[in-house]
Structure formats: structure tokens, C-alpha cells
Amino acid sequence: MVMEASMIVVDNSEWMRNGDYTPTRLVAQNEAVNLIFNAKTQSNPENTVGLMTMAGKSPEVLVTLTSDVGKILSALHSIKSNGKSDFLTSVQIAQLALKHRQNRNQRQRVIVFVGSPVETDERTLVRLAKKLKKNNVAIDIINFGEEAENTPKLEAFINNVNNSDNSHLVSIPPGPHILSDMLMSTPIISGEDGAPGGFATGGEGFEFGIDPNLDPELALALRISLEEEKARQEAASKKESSNGEPSKAAGSSDAMAVDSSSSQQQQSQQEDISPEDAELQAALALSMNQSQVEDEDVDMDEMDEDEELQRALEMSMNDNNGEANQEMMSAVLGSLPGVDANDARIQKALEDMKEKKKDDKDDK
Incomplete structure (x- = not known):
């Protein structure tokens, strides 16, 4: 999987009090944030995720880039619905936060939840999109709640920021469904390699036949065990192939370097x-x-x-x-x-x- 640093921008405006998503837009959004965090960090142990809000007095960074799910959950619990959202400023702040990532090998990604009307005009959004593309910043947008009104603007934004299909727009209309469940099959969760939830597929669409979001610790333990077994098999295969080679000069010279007293026996x-x-x-x-x-x-x-x-x-x-x-x-x-x-x-x-x-x- 790709190594990424991701900033998740959540909508905490007054519009998030609506109950057209179970149980409310705000709670449904928080569950989806937890899903995305697990997908990112479990797909690559070097991935980091940050969290910020886009409404209230001004957009605010709640958690800087981290791999600690406890910090994210604690910050989500403290978010309250207040004021209007500022899509433009929040994305710019998220880009600035990504510049301060410690691991420069991580790719930059901004994931934005939009659950209220986007008031910024399309021309300004396109200009910001081109700037993000120039700085190699990918962006994913979850458009829900006011998706009909926001879709044209957000499509223009994604079309201008997209670079080799690294950015995505997912629009989810209201309904009896769970927001996080609807995201499971989208590229936002599957990533660039297309594996659901950042995991290799198996069983009922999940690795090892279990849902990693229901039991992430078990899924992680199984994955580590599988990787260790693969590494052991590869090492054994290399050892067998090296023993079958006719020339053993390298192996014998290493042994002589370790124990000079046994050089005549090795010779x-x-x-x-x-x-x-x-x-x-x-x-x-x-x-x-x-x-x-x-x-x-x-x-x-x-x-x-x-x-x-x-x-x-x-x-x-x-x-x-x-x-x-x-x-x-x-x-x-x-x-x-x-x-x-x-x-x-x-x-x-x-x-x-x-x-x-x-x-x-x-x-x-």
C-alpha cells in the first residue's frame, strides 16, 4: 500500500444537526471518520492521519498527524455543531498541516466531509484545485446531505485537482443506510490498489473473512501472522536455492571471517x-x-x-x-x-x- 499522510476535514456546521442520516449527520460523519482512520493506518503502519473542523469561529486543527486512534476518537467526541462551514479556508489549512509531516516520503492527501452548502464560487474552487495539483496534494470529498446543490461545484474542483485518478468525489444521498457502510466500497476506503478497507480481499469481501472495522485488533494480528509466515517461507526458499548452487565461495569466506581457527577444516x-x-x-x-x-x-x-x-x-x-x-x-x-x-x-x-x-x- 501507498505510504500517506492524510488530513481529515469534518463539517461541524449547524447543518450537521439534521437527522436525514442515521442518527444525525454529525454522528454518521464521526463513524465514517473512524472507518477511514482504521483503513489508512492498517493498510500501512507508517501512515498518519490528522483531524480538523471546517466550521465554528474558524477552521481549526484538532489533531496533528498521528497513528493513535485514541487522539482521533477523543477529538471527535468534543466536536459540536456550530456556525457555517468554510470549505476554501479549511482545505488550505489542511494543505499547510501536511507540509509539516515528519516523513517526507509520505504522499499528501486531504479528505473532506461536506454536509452543508459550499458557498465558495466555482472559479475560486478551480483555482485552489490547480494549486493543490501543483503541490502534489490529492483530495477526496464525501458529499452528503446537500449533495444535489454541491455536486456541480465539487465535480469541477475534482476534475482540476485530479492527477492520474488520485482524487475522488463520492456523493451519498440520504436514506436508511449507514454513511460508513456506503463508503466501504468506494475508492476513498479501498485506496489506489482497489482493496476494500485497505485490506486484501478474501472471504465475504474482507481479509480472513472478518470485518476489520468490527475487530481491528484481530484483523491486525492475523495480518502480521500472515506476513511473518510469508517471510519465513521466503527465507527458507532462498536458503534451499543457495544450498543447491555449485559455487560456495561466498559462504565459506564468511565462515572463515567468523572463526579463523577453523580455516583449514573449511579449506x-x-x-x-x-x-x-x-x-x-x-x-x-x-x-x-x-x-x-x-x-x-x-x-x-x-x-x-x-x-x-x-x-x-x-x-x-x-x-x-x-x-x-x-x-x-x-x-x-x-x-x-x-x-x-x-x-x-x-x-x-x-x-x-x-x-x-x-x-x-x-x-x-
């Missing part, structure tokens, strides 16, 4: 690996092991030297006479590998120790 199993590659892999593993052993040997040598130097210093500090034997210390230090007994720093350290012992003896 024997995969005949198309060259002997040079196997030798390079073994040499790499061997060099890594040798460097680790050399590092351990260096650490042991440094520890031995540190211990010998520590013992020599302790011998000098624990001299029974309190004085360091210079010749003995020089001989001990000279026997240590890499130690120069004549180094100025070592001589200074011995002198300092000698002076300290002398000072301690004088104090006593």
Missing part, C-alpha cells in the same frame, strides 16, 4: 578455496598466537628484573652496620641484565640512602 570442505588463501589464513592465526606468547615472555622478564632489583635495595637498607657496602651493591647491580651500576641516577640513589642512614645513626 578441505570447500574445494574452490585456493591453497594460497588457506596458507595466508593459517599464517595470520599463527602470527597472532606468537605475538601473544612473546608479550607474555617480556612480562615475565620484567617481573624477574623488578624482583632482583627489589632484593638488592632491601639488602642495602637492612645492612647490619647501617652503611651500604658500595662494592657489594655495585657488584649486585652490575649482575642485573640491562642495569648500569655507574648510572648517575643509581649512584645518587645510593648516596642518598647512605646519607639517610648516617643521619638516623646521628639522631640515635
Whole structure:
């Protein structure tokens, strides 16, 4: 399904109090809004829907683009019939709201419920339609209640905004029918691919033989389960086809990258690996092991030297006479590998120790 951002514009004018649609125009409209929201969001998880009114003091955005049905239902519950509708201004505001969509890959669509007379002249409507078409905004109009009066103007509007049949006008006359039921088979609900309610067809016109509007959670769970099963089957099919191919060079090279220690076994199993590659892999593993052993040997040598130097210093500090034997210390230090007994720093350290012992003896 197409990924869309849709703004639903509802008519909340005084005309919506009429009871020619069960139970009133306003309530019938709210049920249809819920149907459209479910169809849009369930057809593509990345779809978002907003809600705004077109009457009252001025057109007002009630809910910005969202996928949370709770926000839409809460806003619908708060709508009251008041004032006259302003078709022109509300569509312009809806277009502006779509410009602020977060996902720029979403197509733009405005869905307008018109349940009262459209007072804007046809020429102005055509000019707005051309602007929407230029900005790649599709529009769907549900014309009900005053459909006979509004149809000529709205047809001219749709003819000028339509681009590759992406916009639709649906006129529904009054009657004992439910407004939302009449929308089920229209392109507004089926979308561009023609599947009712945004779902693949099956059973009695519904996927899995159930009405997604009566139990949307069950329909969504069944759809997810079906998609997961399809993905699993595709993965299994790809795996079988890859196992049947004569060349396995790519698979064996990936295995060697994961575990270098098993490279020789893989080389024997995969005949198309060259002997040079196997030798390079073994040499790499061997060099890594040798460097680790050399590092351990260096650490042991440094520890031995540190211990010998520590013992020599302790011998000098624990001299029974309190004085360091210079010749003995020089001989001990000279026997240590890499130690120069004549180094100025070592001589200074011995002198300092000698002076300290002398000072301690004088104090006593």
C-alpha cells in the first residue's frame, strides 16, 4: 500500500444537526471518520492521519498527524455543531498541516466531509484545485446531505485537482443506510490498489473473512501472522536455492571471517578455496598466537628484573652496620641484565640512602 499522510476535514456546521442520516449527520460523519482512520493506518503502519473542523469561529486543527486512534476518537467526541462551514479556508489549512509531516516520503492527501452548502464560487474552487495539483496534494470529498446543490461545484474542483485518478468525489444521498457502510466500497476506503478497507480481499469481501472495522485488533494480528509466515517461507526458499548452487565461495569466506581457527577444516570442505588463501589464513592465526606468547615472555622478564632489583635495595637498607657496602651493591647491580651500576641516577640513589642512614645513626 501507498505510504500517506492524510488530513481529515469534518463539517461541524449547524447543518450537521439534521437527522436525514442515521442518527444525525454529525454522528454518521464521526463513524465514517473512524472507518477511514482504521483503513489508512492498517493498510500501512507508517501512515498518519490528522483531524480538523471546517466550521465554528474558524477552521481549526484538532489533531496533528498521528497513528493513535485514541487522539482521533477523543477529538471527535468534543466536536459540536456550530456556525457555517468554510470549505476554501479549511482545505488550505489542511494543505499547510501536511507540509509539516515528519516523513517526507509520505504522499499528501486531504479528505473532506461536506454536509452543508459550499458557498465558495466555482472559479475560486478551480483555482485552489490547480494549486493543490501543483503541490502534489490529492483530495477526496464525501458529499452528503446537500449533495444535489454541491455536486456541480465539487465535480469541477475534482476534475482540476485530479492527477492520474488520485482524487475522488463520492456523493451519498440520504436514506436508511449507514454513511460508513456506503463508503466501504468506494475508492476513498479501498485506496489506489482497489482493496476494500485497505485490506486484501478474501472471504465475504474482507481479509480472513472478518470485518476489520468490527475487530481491528484481530484483523491486525492475523495480518502480521500472515506476513511473518510469508517471510519465513521466503527465507527458507532462498536458503534451499543457495544450498543447491555449485559455487560456495561466498559462504565459506564468511565462515572463515567468523572463526579463523577453523580455516583449514573449511579449506578441505570447500574445494574452490585456493591453497594460497588457506596458507595466508593459517599464517595470520599463527602470527597472532606468537605475538601473544612473546608479550607474555617480556612480562615475565620484567617481573624477574623488578624482583632482583627489589632484593638488592632491601639488602642495602637492612645492612647490619647501617652503611651500604658500595662494592657489594655495585657488584649486585652490575649482575642485573640491562642495569648500569655507574648510572648517575643509581649512584645518587645510593648516596642518598647512605646519607639517610648516617643521619638516623646521628639522631640515635
